[in-house]
Amino acid sequence: MDKIAKQLKDDAARIDVQISDELDRRILASLQGVTPEIPATDTARQRPATFWWASSLTGVAAALLIVAMINSQSQTETVPALAPEISPVIVATIPTIDWKAESAMLTRPLQQELEDLQEDLKKAEEKVKREIGL
Amino acid sequence: MTDELQLIDAAKAGSVSAFADLVKSYRVRLLRFLLTRCASYADAEDAVQDTLIAAYRYLYSYDPRWRFSTWLYRIAIRKAQKLRSENVVEIGDLSDEEADPLLHCIAASDTANLWVSARRVLNDDVFTATWLRYAEDMSINDISKALDRSDSWTKVNLLRARRALETEMNRENNGSKVYG
Numbered sequence: 001m002d003k004i005a006k007q008l009k010d011d012a013a014r015i016d017v018q019i020s021d022e023l024d025r026r027i028l029a030s031l032q033g034v035t036p037e038i039p040a041t042d043t044a045r046q047r048p049a050t051f052w053w054a055s056s057l058t059g060v061a062a063a064l065l066i067v068a069m070i071n072s073q074s075q076t077e078t079v080p081a082l083a084p085e086i087s088p089v090i091v092a093t094i095p096t097i098d099w100k101a102e103s104a105m106l107t108r109p110l111q112q113e114l115e116d117l118q119e120d121l122k123k124a125e126e127k128v129k130r131e132i133g134l
Numbered sequence: 135m136t137d138e139l140q141l142i143d144a145a146k147a148g149s150v151s152a153f154a155d156l157v158k159s160y161r162v163r164l165l166r167f168l169l170t171r172c173a174s175y176a177d178a179e180d181a182v183q184d185t186l187i188a189a190y191r192y193l194y195s196y197d198p199r200w201r202f203s204t205w206l207y208r209i210a211i212r213k214a215q216k217l218r219s220e221n222v223v224e225i226g227d228l229s230d231e232e233a234d235p236l237l238h239c240i241a242a243s244d245t246a247n248l249w250v251s252a253r254r255v256l257n258d259d260v261f262t263a264t265w266l267r268y269a270e271d272m273s274i275n276d277i278s279k280a281l282d283r284s285d286s287w288t289k290v291n292l293l294r295a296r297r298a299l300e301t302e303m304n305r306e307n308n309g310s311k312v313y314g
Binding site: 004005007009012014015016017018019023026030031032034037038 | 145146148150153154161162165166169170178179182183186187190191192193194195236239240247248249252264265268269296299300303
């Protein structure tokens with residue numbers, strides 16, 4: 001131990017104090033009047049085992065009830081009316097469009113890709129127009 | 135299991151006598167420490183009492199990984215801080231033996247007490263760290279826990295405190311400035 005550490009230790013011991021009988025009695029009396037606090041987690045641990053069973057059963061019962069309700073609703077649901085059939089005459093007048101345009105590979109800068117796509121679209125339009133006689 | 139842990143378990147179960155046995159050896163040490171932090175002997179005694187009551191009440195929160203003394207000092211430090219914040223008298227203003235409880239308790243000594251100088255040149259936290267290190271032989275880690283500081287802070291400030299106290303020891307004139 002070096003000089004300063006030794007002096008600090010010795011000087012601390014030279015501070016002359018003592019616990020008086022009055023203080024001793026006061027401390028004991030205060031302690032008698034104090035109830036140690038119980039951590040909040042302990043109260044959770046003190047719950048009876050049946051608490052957890054009851055919670056689980058309630059959860060299962062609620063789940064079963066929901067399943068039963070959903071099933072009963074789906075059974076009473078009315079069958080939706082069928083969509084009206086499209087007249088074959090109309091179908092015949094609508095020309096079928098043969099979309100054979102190939103999608104551009106995105107290997108070049110986006111601006112160029114866009115131009116290619118627009119060109120493809122233009123060609124496809126022209127082809128459609130030719131086919132329908134415009 | 136050590137005797138201390140057995141006493142702690144008994145005290146947790148509500149045994150006042152076990153708690154009284156547990157803290158018996160700490161009471162004088164706490165009073166000595168609190169005396170350096172309080173403006174009067176009565177305040178120091180009150181702080182000891184408050185510390186022990188708080189320790190008993192919240193004993194459930196004591197983590198056995200800590201040394202019990204570290205935990206107890208942590209409470210004492212808080213009590214001392216609270217008392218000082220409430221007290222209008224600054225310890226630095228207590229210059230005569232009659233008013234200063236620390237000077238009163240070392241008046242019989244024929245040489246100067248370094249803790250009186252320490253109290254003058256170190257700030258509160260650094261003084262406490264120095265006290266815990268040299269009067270209580272606490273480890274750096276325990277001091278850091280007690281003060282809620284980092285280990286680095288404790289190491290650096292203990293070194294600075296030593297230098298300040300060495301300077302103080304060697305100084306012949308009385309002009310000094312507050313450290314920290």
